[in-house]
């Protein structure tokens with residue numbers, strides 16, 4: 001049996017049971033999501049820092065205009081009142097979604113990953129704007145992530161597409177799912193799917209530094225049996241460390257409806273990481289990986305130790321960025337920056353406790369990855385000059401779909417279609 005023997009059905013629409021997860025910021029690009037949709041699976045774009053993505057891709061000026069508006073805060077470490085206007089956030093998400101959906105071909109889906117933790121100076125209003133921008137832009141599905149999202153569905157309950165769009169949540173425990181379901185019932189809409197993200201995933205984790213004590217298979221089995229007991233028809237999609245097609249089919253045999261993966265696609269040509277960073281992922285060893293608490297979101301995160309975001313002393317630039325600011329104009333990086341001393345010449349020493357997530361994601365300086373990043377080198381061909389071949393998404397997708405007995409068909413330029 002291979003993954004191609006299974007199907008995922010959401011709202012009567014049939015998909016290949018392979019979902020490529022959201023990777024902010026613009027790492028899971030529109031090109032990657034569209035390639036997956038063309039192949040019949042589900043690809044995600046991400047709405048993280050959508051104004052930056054829009055400026056970069058569509059030549060808008062959201063960030064420079066915001067920077068002008070809040071110029072007076074440049075030399076201050078407190079940023080009260082610095083925030084994104086909901087209209088700007090809406091326009092950026094709308095454009096990113098709309099342009100992507102206009103290009104969509106094939107029977108698969110393009111979903112959007114929406115992180116609750118991106119408070120943007122006004123958590124509730126900017127979240128409402130992001131969700132509505134995605135819905136108005138024609139997105140096929142919304143995956144709620146990085147937060148419990150207890151009020152998120154209510155923000156779109158009156159939207160004409162509320163019932164029709166696919167809705168899902170990322171959780172790392174049955175407990176988190178139960179809490180979300182209570183709020184979903186209040187909003188009159190159960191999710192169509194839930195992504196159970198285990199401790200080996202990339203990006204932010206729903207676990208602390210004790211992540212090694214948890215197991216994706218066990219959590220998935222618990223979620224499946226809870227939903228069966230409650231007679232709830234919600235597709236369960238495990239994620240995190242699913243590296244071969246056989247890892248995936250093992251989970252489907254246990255009752256999962258599909259799987260979500262990401263790390264194997266980070267080295268594809270369609271992925272938004274710079275080529276140099278893809279090479280770094282390909283050369284990574286197991287010892288290069290660390291799970292730490294430097295993200296100002298408060299969540300643990302997995303990344304390579306060589307990430308330039310670690311121990312950087314960049315000054316907070318929330319006038320233009322400020323995606324993590326709370327209503328009071330505060331971000332955990334501010335405290336870490338403030339409490340870090342300067343050297344004898346007045347230069348700020350490296351800030352070790354937290355990273356400036358906005359600045360470093362914008363520069364692809366945080367090499368976040370799943371636990372099995374060090375196995376990427378076994379998935380593709382190495383040329384005589386020592387460089388690796390970067391596969392196209394279709395090659396990785398079809399390897400997942402057809403592989404058996406944990407075999408991986410090394411991608412090479414010859415097998416390119």
Ligand SMILES: Cc1cc2nc3c(=O)[nH]c(=O)nc-3n(C[C@H](O)[C@H](O)[C@H](O)COP(=O)(O)O)c2cc1C
Pocket residue numbers: 020021022023024025027046048113115145146170197200201202203204239240241242260261262263264266368369370371372
């Ligand atoms: C580079 C990278 C960036 C990620 N960014 C996000 C993100 O912005 N939001 C999110 O919910 N998950 C994010 N993730 C998690 C993935 O969507 C996915 O669930 C997980 O990494 C799957 O595990 P795997 O990478 O071992 O296949 C990210 C993962 C990677 C590798």
